[in-house]
Amino acid sequence: MTSNQLQIIKDRINSYLSSYRINPALEELDSLAAATNASWNIREKIASIRENYNLMGKYALDGINDSSRTQVRNDIISGITATTDIILREAKLQDSPKLYFSALRYERLQGDTTIASLIELYKEKNNRMAMGLMTGNTDIKEPDGRNLSEVLDNIAARIFNKVWTTHPFTQSDTHALSMFMKDATISKNIKLQLIGAVMLGGMEYFSENRLLMLGEIYNGNMPELEIHALCALLLTMWMQREHIHTSKIKSMIATLSELPAWQADVKMAFLQFIRTRDTERINRTMREDVIPSMMKIRPDINKIVKDDPDILDPMSLEDNPEWEELFEKSGLGSKLRELSEMQAEGADVMMSTFAHLKSFPYFNEVAHWFQPFFPEQHHVSKALGGNSIELAEMLESTPMLCDSDKYSMAFSLEQVAGAARKVMLEQIKAQNINMAELKNSSLLPDANSRENIANKYVQDLYRFFSLYRRKNEFANPFASPVNLVEIPEIAAAFDADDTLQLVAQFYFKRKYFNEAYTIYSMMLEHGASDAQTLQKAGYCMQQLCDIARATELYERSELLNPDNQWTQRRLAICYRSLGQYDKASKYYEKLLKLNPDDLSLSLHLGNCYLDLKRYDDALKQYFKVEFMDSESKRALRPLAWCLLITGQSQRSRSYYEKIIADAPTSNDYLNYGHLEMAQGNFRDAITRYRESIKLSGNDYEKWKELFNADRNELITLNVDPFIIDLVADNI
Structure with missing residues (x-):
């Protein structure tokens, strides 16, 4: 088949x-x-x-x-x-040409090799490495001349591929891996790496034992392993959410939920997942705003540098008025401040910088994307050469980079000449000193905190699923919003109103209104009934164009807080959108009594009166706006149209002449043509209509729909229907 x-x-x-x-x-x-x-x-x-x-x-x-x-x-x-x-x-x-099956075919060709046998081989080589290090021998060779650290890395990759491609994941596989994870003689680095293999295999094919394995690792005593396992568990459950409702998985979640840290950890991991929604927006900001802005001010930067070479000293950049003024004038300052604030909140601002540094051969191996950065890694040692340990340790302690980016940095340094590398070494050292000072002053999160561990691990995962050369062969958990509240087994961790409020506010602030509404809706179902929650839920629906639902929510909010003018404004807008002009006008009248000098309210009220064909009342509001804000042009168009509809065509012409003289639109020429029709200037009307079509992009069919929509108004202005059809036919 x-x-x-x-x-x-x-x-x-x-x-x-x-x-x-x-x-x-x-x-x-x-x-x-x-x-x-x-x-x-x-x-x-x-x-x-x-x-x-x-x-x-x-x-x-x-x-x-x-x-x-x-x-x-x-x-x-x-x-x-x-x-x-x-x-x-x-x-x-x-x-199948898929990488998963290529790896599986290779592993099957190796005979009776199992996860357990590969683990035993790794332990044997690892013990030999440990004995050598105890005697001071750091360059241990295999009989075939290969470096033992390289052999260990290759075996780790074999174990990774075996764990990833084994299905079904049997009890014996689970036992072998579980014992390996608990072995104190084994480095945490390979343990963290294998958590990724368990996750990838579980995303490829649903496996109850894999989820149970991740749950067991989370219920351990090493924070890094726990948080990596939790993130892997939650993402796998999200990807397999249609299949996870088994008794064993429910029992496991029930057990984990009794742990003191469970609820806080799940909430924290969830926030890291939803922060990935910001990553593409940050990349776009860097690509479309920051970098072009930098290119625009490049001549000015070069001039400043030429006039004052010492400006290149990083210390002299601080509080430099010339740079500050240059950034503010270009608009770059506000963009950089926004990015800085987002980074402080945990957003991934490094993705765009390192996205182009994932083509090194190291990243061809799936297992390497899940390997923590450590100075003794043989690819790192080879890349950095002399002083590799010192430089690698500096990279390892850089708190702003995830492991994947640390590897990119190390391999990039391999291509840098000796003198330039020394300068970079000093810069990294200076940056780490600054970071240490910030950390000591509590302005920077602890690199070993559970939140920071999750933040950096999720960034590593995001890079794999977004940047790996064969990424399209993997189901990407970040391709759509990760919404853990939709998983019944996990939802209990979000029952607390403050947790849901935090998640909802994150989505709302970043304008992810669909996800924000899901959370607000859940809060309302759980009994939340405060006016602000209803307001925000209504606003989400309004932005998603479900005006009827938005109106319902705003009405409920108004019952709880009847004097809130923000809600009243929103209700007025919604009622008008729904065609309930009378209700909308009553809200605008009420608001205008409280804010008589608010001209935007006067303009909106005039529009409602126009919709209700209360033309005299509409004109009063429009003339008020024109009188009180003579410099503004926002009342010109509704005034011109209202005067035309009420038969005051000559007064209407004076306004249309002002409109046409200042960046007219297609609709302006359409209405100007109606004015010519009303005054019997049919050939002039044809000229105006042609201009209207031209400004519409020569989309005659769309223009004709707008023209026909105004047919009754033209007839009301005593234009003969025969003439209307004749003019339309001669445009």
Whole structure:
């Protein structure tokens, strides 16, 4: 069967399961097993699932009450999904060009190698390395002449690939990896690396044991391992959210939720996930605003540098009035301050800088993207050459870079000449001293804090899924918003109103209104009834163009805080958008009594009166705006139109002449043409209409719709319908 045919069958099975139609799903699974010549143990698994379903159905239909039957059904669905994946995986193994299957084919060619056997090989080499280091030997060689640290790195990559591509992930695999994670003689670096392998495999195919493994690691006693495992667990659950409702996973989450740090850690990790939404916006700001602005002021910068060479001293840049004035005039200062504030909040401002430094050969290996940076790493030692340890230790202690970017920096330094590298070394050293001072003054987060660990790990993950050369072969958890509140098993961690408020405010502040509304809606369902929550939920709906829902929420907010003018303004806007002009006008009248000099309210009220055909009242408001703000032109257009509609065409002409003389729009010429029609100047009207079409981009069909929409107004102005059609035909 072709891959498309296999996918069609899988989609049918998933469709049946989504509506709890287990029997037809099992029939499709039987057909799939037969078509792919599935092994006998797969067929036995299918038979066992069918037997369990039949027993459950028998007891239920016999009227036997069983409180666990919903969970039993969920476990059956999970079993069908897992079995389907196993069959499809074997069918794709032979000829799929995907990297996952290439790695899997390679591992199978290695004979009877297992996760456990590879771990034993690693431990053997690691013990030999430890013995050598104890005797002061840092350059230990294998019999074939290879450096032992390089051999260890290669074995670690083998273990990574084996853990990543093993499916199903058996109890023996889980046990071997669990014991390895608990082994105190093993470096945390490979343990952190393998957490990524567990996650990648779990995203590729749903595996209950992988999630249980990550939960076990989180419930440990080493912060880095715990936070990496938690982030991997949550992202994998998000990617497999349709399949995670098994009894064992629910039991695991229930156990973890009893831990004192669980709720705070989940909230913290969630905030790191949603901060990735800012990364692309920051990249765009750097690409479209900051860098072009820097290029524009480059001549001025060169002039300042030429006049004062000492300006290149970083210390002399601080509080330099020439630089400050230059940045402010260009608008660059505000952009840089915004980026600085976002970085202080944990945003990833380094992505755009290092995105082009991921083409080094080191990054061709999937395992390397998940490898923590450490000075003894043999690729780093080779790249930095002399003084490699000193420089690598400086990079390691740089708190603003994630591990992936530290590797990029190290490999970039390999290409820098000796003198220039020495200068960079001094700059990095000076920066680290400054960072240490900030850290000591509590202005910089502790690099070892749980939040900072999560922040940097999520940045590493984001880089892999966004920048790896074969990234399209991996399901990207950051391709759409990671919204953990949608996972029932996790949602309990967000029950506290302050947690939901924090998450909602993050989305709201950054104008991610769809996600913000989801959280505000959850808060309202949990019993929140304050006016501000209703206001913000309403504003989200308004920005998402669901005006009816926004109006409903604003009305509820007004009941709780009837004197809030912000809510009243929003209600007026919404009522007018819904065509309820009378209600809108009443709100504007009320607001205008409280703010008689607010000309924007007068203008909006005039527009409502115009919609209600209360032309005299509309003119009073427009003339008020014109009188009180003679320099402004915002009342010209509604005044000209209102005068035209009320038959005051000559007065209307005086306003249209002002409008046409100052950057007219297509609609301005359209209305000017209507004026000519009203005064019987039909040839002049054709000229105005042609100008209108030209300014519309020569989109005649769109223009014709606007013209026809005003037909009744033209007839009201005593223009003969015959003339209207004739003029339109001669444009």
